[in-house]
Amino acid sequence: MNAVIFDMDGVLFDTERLAIKCWDEIGVKCGLGKVGYMVMKTLGRTREESVKIFENEFGSRFDNDIFQREYKTWLDEYYAENPVPVKNGVYEILKYLKENGYKTAVASSSSKASVLHHLENAGITDYFDKIICGDMVGKSKPEPDIYLEACKGIGEAPVNCYAVEDSKSGLLSARAAGCRVIYIPDLYIADEETAKAVDYRFKNVAEFEKFLKRKQI
Numbered sequence: 001m002n003a004v005i006f007d008m009d010g011v012l013f014d015t016e017r018l019a020i021k022c023w024d025e026i027g028v029k030c031g032l033g034k035v036g037y038m039v040m041k042t043l044g045r046t047r048e049e050s051v052k053i054f055e056n057e058f059g060s061r062f063d064n065d066i067f068q069r070e071y072k073t074w075l076d077e078y079y080a081e082n083p084v085p086v087k088n089g090v091y092e093i094l095k096y097l098k099e100n101g102y103k104t105a106v107a108s109s110s111s112k113a114s115v116l117h118h119l120e121n122a123g124i125t126d127y128f129d130k131i132i133c134g135d136m137v138g139k140s141k142p143e144p145d146i147y148l149e150a151c152k153g154i155g156e157a158p159v160n161c162y163a164v165e166d167s168k169s170g171l172l173s174a175r176a177a178g179c180r181v182i183y184i185p186d187l188y189i190a191d192e193e194t195a196k197a198v199d200y201r202f203k204n205v206a207e208f209e210k211f212l213k214r215k216q217i
Contacts, residue, residue, distance in 0.1 A: 023038060
């Protein structure tokens with residue numbers, strides 16, 4: 001195993017819980033009520049796919065232009081005063097991977113602008129050899145495109161890459177690409193069918209790091 005490919009939201013950053021708080025507040029402001037629960041329905045999806053899910057849920061009551069404007073304003077105000085919430089153990093595992101010759105990549109369904117903002121805010125951009133985002137591929141998760149592109153970008157066959165995921169669409173995407181699938185639960189708890197796509201399950205990235213160290217012995 002020569003490489004580790006990370007999903008971003010829910011794996012590197014605790015942004016999914018932040019999104020629940022945000023969507024609850026702006027949902028009320030937009031007349032939809034608290035809509036934080038929609039995070040669970042859109043985990044691992046691109047913005048375009050998420051918009052369709054919202055339209056199916058709320059119909060004509062949902063105005064995407066207004067929602068996106070309020071969403072951007074909320075996040076801009078939040079990040080003006082707060083750092084991106086980095087998951088425990090992220091800095092340590094990235095340092096370990098770099099020092100031990102692993103190739104690394106990010107494969108996130110989020111937009112390139114969002115991904116780069118978060119990585120730069122956390123000061124970890126330089127740890128990654130390749131960054132692939134949802135708006136850089138034809139089909140996002142659960143299709144395998146994003147992982148295949150990440151593997152291609154770092155010059156490794158999927159079978160030689162660990163893919164670290166937390167969402168159903170992400171787990172299925174990594175499995176379809178042929179990667180070795182690492183599941184670190186965040187908000188989503190895998191059902192029996194999705195669990196079959198998982199090779200290893202860990203509580204957090206620190207536990208995954210311990211696993212990698214044991215493999216080196």
